[in-house]
Amino acid sequence: MEPPLSNPRSPSDAVRGRARDLGVVIGSCGTGPSNAITDVPGVRVGHTTVRRPPNVHTGVTAVVPDLVGPHAPLPAGVFTGNGYGKLIGTTQLAELGTLETPVLLTSTLSAFRVADALVGWVLRRPGCEEVRSLNPVVGECNDGFLSDVRARPVLEEHVRAALDTASGGPVTEGCVGAGTGTVALGFKAGIGTASRVPDLGGRRFTVGVLVQANFGGTLRVLGRTLTPRSLGLGAGGPGAEADIGSCMIVAATDAPLDARQLTRVARRAVFALARTGAAYSHGSGDYAVAFGTRPDAAHPVADADLGPLFEAVLDGVEEAVLNSLLAATTTTGVHGRTVPALPADALIAALDRPAGRGPVDR
Template sequence: MEDLAPAPSAPGARRRARDLGIVIGRAATGPFDAITDVPGVRVGHTTVRRPPGVHSGVTAVVPDAVSPRTPLPAGVFTGNGHGKLIGTTQLAELGTLETPVLLTSTLSVFRVADALVGWMLERPGCERVQSLNPVVGECNDGFLSDIRARPVHEEHVRAALDAASDGPVAEGCVGAGTGTVALGFKAGIGTASRTADLAGRRFTTGVLVQANFGGTLRVLGRTVTPGSMGLEAGGPTPEGETGSCMIVVATDAPLDARQLTRVARRAVFALARSGAAYSHGSGDYAVAFSTRPGAGVPVADAELGPLFEAVLDGVEEAVLNSLLAARTTTGFNGRTAPALPADRLLSALTTGPFGPGGPGSGGTPRP
């Protein structure tokens, strides 16, 4: 069966971090606590499921009106380059984004890039375009999905792009996160946003993660393992790590490409807060772009501190949201990745430190 991702308000939807009272950082969120809180940013998913062997898909982050004729300033940072982020070299060289940013499974990334090129060439204003730099990232979902089947095709890419919308963003086992696993638990797509005052002006920064990396989960500074939750671990062993994490950051602050590269660095750094191991086989990347490059006086470097903090907090929350939204999944070859149980997590956080790491250093959920 193949299906589009359900709306986040679907019956039985799992709770997000803030629904549980887990608040990361001091800054306020946007109305949806999602990357779509940044004006002019839309998200679309196509989820591809053919149980038991296929759990995959594609996710599209679509800035309005982006094209080779109207590129947006952008930056990219590679924490560990064991991955396939198509379009990296031109993005880094020119500091511009010409297309939506798409995320998918490792061996489907090339088909997705080709489909994105076809979709872009049909956009108004692209009739004479002869050069185009598609930006497509990936994570290896081979633990739960038959990755060699390369199940994501052009129609799935077009569906995600055409269905992209603002408002709430579906999380967990949807789109490019359908088959991903992180920190021993079933993971997927997660998102969050923050507002920040820079030199007396308020801007919104949103993040979206495709979480699929190894390490040991930390929540509010406390160690959380499948064992501490009464579960068996899911995902590849550290020796067989085939993970990655793709992060997309959008902001309406008028930043240039160099500043956006600095923002992208902080997004990758933020994974350490969640317990990322940055292993040999983990491709850890962030792409950051501004939707309003000409919106008033540029922000000085010395004023970027609140925005950097917003990105750090947003990525940490987005990773946790990806875990809390995901559901236990049994996939390829009978492998199972367990969901992070919200009730047990909340109970552990409110009753005291736990896990093999001993006492935690973080706070407690707010009532």
């Protein structure tokens, strides 16, 4: 497996950092210690990045709940905003309301190979010697604007490495794993994550989200519309051809929720993309999978107490998308196409300007 290779950096890459590092705070609810999906106890994340510049910029990202397995499924829900995508395992997950495997993210034409590799990895796990049915859950985004998607370069060893190296704590964001070649809202994007710790009826729980951002639209940050032109990058950008991609969202929580409630959580995760300026276009597959880490939800949260959790998911996804943009770096890919990074310094300057003044588009 080749190590990740760095891309030439542009002036827009000079200042990089997560949204909160730059003073951009979304919502009032507190975060977990890493502000990542891994703040949910028992959830780990692993990446394998596959790069062969200039033509290949792709990879695989694994979200691994420690307790999940064919004999110990976790409660889960799924929601489809726009169904132009290949979310493998959707029908059984929706029918039974359970998750049997880690959730893997990758490139469109690699999704089927990744699903097969995931099945092999699970079947080799202790206690799975007699398993005869398994529902792998694999999502994808089309990274074909920057990467040779037809090459299908994600192999079984890449999948195993992402699963075997998955860890807790801070999560690498931006041009890594399944986000290596993705583009969103006119800028280079990638993997982003965030967490919140809402109070639900007097009990505090953690909800974390991870996004693979690759969708069209016009960026909005804290309600301000921002384009490459308004941020000093000229009138260029990836254009309509890049709007072929999708957004995959994975949400996890230690709150005791059932599958119906987790489906409601998944809906809010997709709704949150509208805050970021998503266009939900014909060619964008917008999906969310939400799972709970408690196989048996004792003393479930009452529906009437779910409001703060829903708001936490909305805020978390909005922040995770912004983190995916701020962590990514300018990338030149297949056919010489270059997608600029979101310039953090120009972003902060634009947000500091009073509304209606300066070149902030409206």
